[in-house]
Amino acid sequence: MNVIWAVIMAVSIVFAAANGRFDAVTKAMFDGTKAAVEVSLYLAGIITLWLGVTKIIEDSGLIHKISHFFAPLFRRLFRNIPPDHPSITSITLNCLANFFGLGNAATPLGLKAMKELQSLNTEGETASFEIMLFIVLNTASIQLIPFTVIGILAQNGSANPSAIVLPTIITSVISAVFAVGTLFAVRRLMR
Amino acid sequence: MNKLALISGISQAVIPVFFLFVIIYGITKKVRVYDSFVSGAKDGLGIIMKIFPYLVAIFIAVKSFQASGAFDAVKSVFSSISSHFMIPPEVFSMAVIKPLSGSASIGVFTDIVKTSGPDSQASMISAVIMGSVETTFYVLAVYLGSVGIKKTKHLVPVCIFADIVGITLAIVTVKWLLF
Numbered sequence: 001m002n003v004i005w006a007v008i009m010a011v012s013i014v015f016a017a018a019n020g021r022f023d024a025v026t027k028a029m030f031d032g033t034k035a036a037v038e039v040s041l042y043l044a045g046i047i048t049l050w051l052g053v054t055k056i057i058e059d060s061g062l063i064h065k066i067s068h069f070f071a072p073l074f075r076r077l078f079r080n081i082p083p084d085h086p087s088i089t090s091i092t093l094n095c096l097a098n099f100f101g102l103g104n105a106a107t108p109l110g111l112k113a114m115k116e117l118q119s120l121n122t123e124g125e126t127a128s129f130e131i132m133l134f135i136v137l138n139t140a141s142i143q144l145i146p147f148t149v150i151g152i153l154a155q156n157g158s159a160n161p162s163a164i165v166l167p168t169i170i171t172s173v174i175s176a177v178f179a180v181g182t183l184f185a186v187r188r189l190m191r
Numbered sequence: 192m193n194k195l196a197l198i199s200g201i202s203q204a205v206i207p208v209f210f211l212f213v214i215i216y217g218i219t220k221k222v223r224v225y226d227s228f229v230s231g232a233k234d235g236l237g238i239i240m241k242i243f244p245y246l247v248a249i250f251i252a253v254k255s256f257q258a259s260g261a262f263d264a265v266k267s268v269f270s271s272i273s274s275h276f277m278i279p280p281e282v283f284s285m286a287v288i289k290p291l292s293g294s295a296s297i298g299v300f301t302d303i304v305k306t307s308g309p310d311s312q313a314s315m316i317s318a319v320i321m322g323s324v325e326t327t328f329y330v331l332a333v334y335l336g337s338v339g340i341k342k343t344k345h346l347v348p349v350c351i352f353a354d355i356v357g358i359t360l361a362i363v364t365v366k367w368l369l370f
Binding site (some may be wrong): 001004005008009011012013014015016018021024025026027029031032033035036040041043044045047048049051052053054055056057058059060061062094100102105107110111114115117118125126127131132134135138139140143146148149150152153156157158159160161163164166167168169170171172173175176178179182183186 | 197205206210213214216217224227228229230231232234235236238239242243246247248249250251252253254255256257258259260261264283294298300301304305309310314315319321322323324325327328330331332333334335336337339340341342343344345346347349350352353354355356357360361364365368369
């Protein structure tokens with residue numbers, strides 16, 4: 001992330017110099033900080049909401065039901081997480097939210113899952129295998145129906161906006177399998 | 192479209208119905224649901240405080256990249272390559288912007304649909320990229336930032352690899368299934 005961030009910033013400022021757009025870039029940076037404030041205010045509310053709801057799930061024991069149901073899948077992927085650990089519930093709910101395209105539920109649940117995965121991480125500031133796996137599953141974005149995209153296509157008069165559903169599912173499933181496979185392959189190579 | 196409306200209706204009902212279920216289940220298990228909710232919710236602002244600096248860093252980078260003309264330059268380099276492979280050049284703006292920013296990619300996507308037509312190959316491929324490639328750098332910054340992880344080993348390269356696979360597959364599946 002250090003390299004990527006530095007490169008994007010440096011390239012932007014060099015291009016600004018070359019195009020004589022220093023004023024635009026200065027304005028863009030301030031716009032960026034404003035966008036960050038807006039997004040975090042927006043997230044603050046829904047994160048709080050989901051943390052409250054998941055606490056009820058934990059306290060009522062519903063967590064055990066959910067984790068039992070998904071255990072066969074997650075036990076294979078996340079082998080080092082003890083059964084019934086709260087992170088399994090957050091991971092499951094985050095994956096379901098992603099799957100149903102509930103973007104504003106997915107991030108709060110994902111952040112909760114990160115917190116719980118980090119509590120199992122013995123390496124401190126280094127990402128554990130489980131954390132990497134969880135983030136890779138998230139960035140693969142497996143989604144049943146991409147509503148926003150279909151909405152934009154339909155609004156602009158597409159003849160068959162839902163035609164993209166099948167290619168989207170094929171694409172995201174294969175790239176998720178690739179990403180998870182790479183992660184496991186690298187771990188094997190490093191041993 | 193009716194089937195789509197039905198599915199969209201179900202998806203809108205998922206969250207409220209889920210909340211209702213959780214609350215009723217909690218009450219039957221004799222959980223003090225209100226107290227329980229509040230005690231879980233109190234950690235919300237702490238998480239936001241932790242991710243806020245990361246959000247600022249990501250947003251100023253994305254906004255400056257677009258405003259400086261660097262994004263246009265990258266686009267024009269890619270579009271000269273893409274014409275050799277019969278790939279609509281617009282696809283590459285999508286490929287560059289989607290991993291960086293969700294809201295910017297919606298803007299770029301809408302623009303592609305408007306300029307090249309909703310049923311064009313460019314729009315269809317961009318739509319599949321929109322649905323199947325995540326805002327990778329945003330997720331990385333926010334998720335890792337929220338727990339203070341600084342050493343990511345090979346995580347970032349794997350995520351970029353997955354994005355490249357996703358973008359390539361989007362082009363292939365659309366050309367194969369829809370055209």
